[in-house]
Amino acid sequence: MSDQTFPSRVFSGIKPSGGLTLGNYLGAIQRWVDMQEDPTFETIFCVVDMHAITVWQDPADLTRATREVAAAMIASGIDPERSILFNQCRVPAHAELGWLLSCVARVGWMNRMTQFKDKAGKNTEKVSLGLYAYPALMAADILAYHATHVPVGEDQKQHVELTRDIAAKFNHDYGVDFFPMTEPVIEGPAMRVMNLRDGSKKMSKSGESDMERINMLDDADTISKKFKKARTDPEALPSEMDGLAERPEARNLVNIYAGLAGMSSQAVLGEYGGAGWGTFKPALAELAVEKLAPVSDEMRRLLNAPDEIDALMARGAERAAAVAEPILAETFRIMGFVR
Numbered sequence: 001m002s003d004q005t006f007p008s009r010v011f012s013g014i015k016p017s018g019g020l021t022l023g024n025y026l027g028a029i030q031r032w033v034d035m036q037e038d039p040t041f042e043t044i045f046c047v048v049d050m051h052a053i054t055v056w057q058d059p060a061d062l063t064r065a066t067r068e069v070a071a072a073m074i075a076s077g078i079d080p081e082r083s084i085l086f087n088q089c090r091v092p093a094h095a096e097l098g099w100l101l102s103c104v105a106r107v108g109w110m111n112r113m114t115q116f117k118d119k120a121g122k123n124t125e126k127v128s129l130g131l132y133a134y135p136a137l138m139a140a141d142i143l144a145y146h147a148t149h150v151p152v153g154e155d156q157k158q159h160v161e162l163t164r165d166i167a168a169k170f171n172h173d174y175g176v177d178f179f180p181m182t183e184p185v186i187e188g189p190a191m192r193v194m195n196l197r198d199g200s201k202k203m204s205k206s207g208e209s210d211m212e213r214i215n216m217l218d219d220a221d222t223i224s225k226k227f228k229k230a231r232t233d234p235e236a237l238p239s240e241m242d243g244l245a246e247r248p249e250a251r252n253l254v255n256i257y258a259g260l261a262g263m264s265s266q267a268v269l270g271e272y273g274g275a276g277w278g279t280f281k282p283a284l285a286e287l288a289v290e291k292l293a294p295v296s297d298e299m300r301r302l303l304n305a306p307d308e309i310d311a312l313m314a315r316g317a318e319r320a321a322a323v324a325e326p327i328l329a330e331t332f333r334i335m336g337f338v339r
Contacts, residue, residue: 006180010035011147013046013088016065017057020072022214023193023203025292026259027153031185033077035151044145044320045078047087047313050094051138054131055119067309068299072216074312075298084323086316093144093324098137100331104170105136109162115155139163143179144324151185154192160184174334193256196230199248217300220293227253227285232277239273241266257284260291 012032014024036043047069052062066087078085088094110116113135120127142150142163150160160182167179195201197212207213211226218226231249238244244251251265254272257280258265272280302309332339 006146006148007042008040008149009042009044009145009147010149010151010185011044011046011142011145012151013048013051013141014069014073015048015051016062016069016087017052017055018065018205020069020216021193021203021205022216022256022288022292024072025076025216025295026193026256028151029073029076029078030259031151032073032083035149035185036078036083041149043083044147044323045073045083045085046141046320047073048138048141050088051134054128054134067303067306068217070309070313071299071302072295074302074309075295080312080316084316084319086313086320088141090314090317091144091320091324093321093328094137094140097140097144097324097328097331100335101140101143101166101170102133102136104173105139105162105166106169109165110135112158113162114158135159135162136166139166142182143167144327145320146180146327147182148180149183149185154186157184157186176334178330178334193259194248194252196226196252198231199250199252214288214292216292217296218292219296220289223288223292223296224285227288228281230281232281236274236276237269237272237280239269241269243269253280253284257287260284260287 010032012028014020014028032043032045035041047066049062049066052065070085070087073085074080110132116132116135119131138159139162142160143166150163152160161184164181167181170179171177193203195203195207195212196214197209201207203213205213205215211229214223214226230253232253233247233250235247235250237250237254244254254265254268258268261268272283329339
């Protein structure tokens with residue numbers, strides 16, 4: 001192998017399969033905004049709409065959800081001029097490279113993907129082939145841009161490891177040093193935002209009660225109400241994180257405060273240790289409204305101007321294709337295709 005160097009390039013995406021929550025904001029979008037500010041990175045962010053159809057999507061819902069994700073990114077601070085922002089289906093290189101990499105990936109690797117097992121459950125014979133094979137498309141999303149860094153939640157780390165396996169096998173099989181060994185970037189106190197009613201469960205857009213989650217389109221009054229009514233326990237906040245080990249709801253709210261304030265969870269306890277929930281929850285609600293209400297307001301403005309969103313994504317797709325198409329063309333050449 002040669003000692004080829006790759007530019008520091010970030011790729012990540014969100015699937016448009018329903019309303020966005022605070023978990024998407026703290027676990028992904030806010031971190032992307034921070035990476036956009038780092039001059040050492042080129043940043044590429046994608047609405048991965050082709051992943052959404054691994055399960056049935058109503059066409060009108062997919063259209064709406066795609067624009068909602070793009071609006072959330074823009075409203076949160078992703079600048080379409082400084083970062084490349086687009087929706088996946090506009091760049092055919094994703095699907096084309098996805099097929100090529102499907103022929104590099106091994107069935108045994110796919111069988112180890114825990115997310116397929118979680119989503120398919122006992123119904124594996126009736127789910128779509130796409131739900132089984134989509135990790136190869138996810139690898140293509142990343143490798144089409146020679147992305148070196150992928151900010152992900154802990155539950156997505158396995159997919160980046162698969163991407164590395166596919167890249168390594170491709171490089172080995174063809175005797176090249178073409179695809180980089182992408183690094184997952186996992187950091188931040190609120191990487192895994194939990195349910196406001198049950199701290200043992202991840203915050204989800206599909207939960208039974210709307211009070212379990214903060215939706216990115218919630219207005220200021222709703223955000224405040226949900227945090228003030230969030231489940232807690234009778235004890236005051238401790239001064240050290242060890243004191244939250246067996247207190248999942250308390251730990252979740254402290255982590256959310258830390259994520260919104262841009263500080264460590266321990267620093268939050270340094271400020272609020274010994275305080276009761278009558279003090280902390282109103283402070284958290286005030287902070288959340290300060291940070292999130294302007295985002296939801298701008299999202300609503302953008303969603304009322306869908307042509308503006310579509311034009312921004314179309315321009316982003318042109319820029320994305322300019323990066324991906326030469327990489328795809330070289331992949332075809334390496335593999336021996338006559339084009």
